[in-house]
Amino acid sequence: MPTTTPVDGVGHPPLNAGQVSVPWLVDHIQMEVNIGPDTPEDQVERYARVYLIGLVGGFLFPDKSNRWIQGMWLNMLLGDWDEIGKKSWGSAVLAGIYRELCTCSRLGAKQVGGAMFILQL
Template identity: 40%
Template sequence: MHCGACTITLQDVQVQLGLPIEGMLVTGTTDIDYADVCERLLGRTLVGDDIIGCKLKVEWLERNVPAIDDDNDEESVQRYIRSYILQLIGGCLFADKSNRFVHLMFLPLLEDFQIARQYSCESACLAYLYRKLCRGSRAGAYEVADASILVQLLACDRLPFTAP
């Protein structure tokens, strides 16, 4: 391929992830009390080192949000769904290098699911990928691991000769 022939576009993200391409921008504030937000939206209190700055350990989500069954009320189901979506965000869409943390700035966006479905998640994923690739291309950078899932998906789809 010649220079510029291969780049990841918004259409690629839509095809690979199947997320909404049109809608409201994913924005928010990081100047909030995340312990309060977690208690209100996930039904659990954060203690100790489960939260570091604005990031929550994904392990905490796995430990503290119980599975749902037929007897759960609507609020319990919504808490479980928020936890599951946060795990997807932290482990796949907006992953950090360790895959151990999820940024809590996404949690308030999941308060109302009718509004949450209107966000353009794909454009946020693509912007995040470009930001991480830019940081990874700087002199002295040793790895680009944060947003590599999109690069890997594109390589498997568009460059099949690179992997079986």
Template identity: 40%
Template sequence: MAEYRLLNQFYEKDHRARLIKHDQVLPILRPRTHDWSQVMVYDHRYTPLLQRAGLHVIANLVRRGMPTFNPAALTALIDRWRPETHGFHLPCGEMTITLQDVAMLLGLPIQGNLVIGPAVSDGWRERVEQFLGTQLEVREEGRHGRVSGVRLLWLRAIFGSCPDDADEATVTFHGRAWVVLHMFGSVLFPDGMGDSASWMYIHCLHDWDEAGGYSWGSAVLSFLYRQLCEACRRHTPNST
């Protein structure tokens, strides 16, 4: 079929657009992002730290709460996403999301070091406990989703709000929890395991000044591209 010649075999078989072309009725996709802004309360004492990390603009947006999403409109765009070009193929032409969009809309830095690092699971609990300054809850394997992640209910119970009399170290730990395990895990880099937040980004925020040297915008855009490439072949209601 000429209109799909751009798709390679990996995407062509299960691409939503092709299945719809063959009269299959597919469900509307739903965003994974959830609004926990009232549970994980932003504290003004985090602002100087986030300014050093270059994350204060996006933090100001996140703390106001997530916007209302239109699942039907999002699904229509995903159905026209083309993984080979990382763009939407629309009747009026092609459109994509650029680094300039990320910088202008989210206020994230798009220059600097790549957001990469070790993703070794051995010893992850010890690293997270050092990062948060507290002992993690003990979880049984096979219960509450995956084991190698910080359970969001526990995170919100412990770090939901920073105490008024908190010292500098406590503010730092709460700020780290809000950024890496809340803003990153629930908004910027959400995954399919809705009960847990990933620990893979904690090495980037041990030092607030070093964190300011990362190209967070590039990481967010790359993650979005990857999720759209997966979503255009997803046939269940849950998307990214």
């Protein structure tokens, strides 16, 4: 990960107060995808982890702007592969939805965040 300076001098920084920029992550995923049968296993694992970070942080636990992924997901997804699969991701998503529903029901709230597509389902 680069420092907190904007990429190529334009845009917003890829890191901001413990958050990762979703546009920066997507750009770098698209640039680095060259996986074939002869790709080393560590490179495939690295790409899979970055993809999971985007999926979990940007799709299952999005913020209201859909531009930042919370840094706490980085720690959870950079551990042992077996431990990642043992976590109760469905319960965590449901808890996140309930938290967002409580937050948006407060006086003065203008938006709701979280995986609201699950409520639509």
